[in-house]
Amino acid sequence: MKLKPIVAPSTxxxxxxxxxxLIISKELFLNEKLPTERELEREMKVSKTTINSGLNELAKxxxxxxxPRQGVFVDDYIKNGNLDTLNSIIRCNxxxxxxxxxxxxxxxxxxxxKQCAELAAANRSEQDIVAMKLLQKKMECTTDPSDMAELRFEFTKTLYFATGNHIYPLLLNSLKSIALTFNQIVFRHFGCAVANEYLDELIQAITDRDSKTSIELSTRIISNRIEQLKQWYFVD
Incomplete structure (x- = not known):
């Protein structure tokens, strides 16, 4: 097991x-007004600078x-949130x-x-195939769940890059924290070997520019992963 440095969170x-x-647990309700910064400073024992910076981050x-001139209110984070919000929900739960x-x-x-599998098969370069095969070889030699999670993420990003549409890898990068968490759960509970299931066939289909088979295999891989996650997430 690899040990990592312990970093204390900031104030x-x-x-x-x-x-x-407090918001996610509904101890603070939608549209409820927060205490003033001075009151928060007194009750939570943190500086006004920390509070001001934190409130702005929470607003984003x-x-x-x-x-302005009215106060700070609890907002609808489902309607107005972003990927950082999703990460916060996961952390709080x-x-x-x-x-x-x-x-x-x-x-x-x-x-x-599905979209990326189809586009990767249509637009991949030889360099993309080489990169996928290199990552696959690394995965075959990896037994640590955290390392495997990183490698599997990099493989997915390489496949997304092969689409020729650079928005896909950017989108995946924004989901990296969640993707790594999910990958680590699967590899820790079901073993690292599941990371390599159907990869030979998928790489071959993309190499052959076989979009139909690429979509089928990619869907099978992600569906299997989701079913594995459900076994851990929703146990009685």
């Missing part, structure tokens, strides 16, 4: 995390709405998503995987 991170927790994530959010995210991912 701002602790403040932001606590406000997020869709948790709060700052109304102990690394888990509720079923509705899980199903929404995985349905989105299945759709993207």
């Amino acid at each position: 701002k991170e602790l403040f932001v995390n606590e406000i997020e927790r 994530s869709g948790f709060l709405r700052i109304a 102990g690394g888990k998503l509720d079923k509705k959010t899980f199903d929404s995210l995985t349905a989105f991912r299945i759709g993207i995987e």
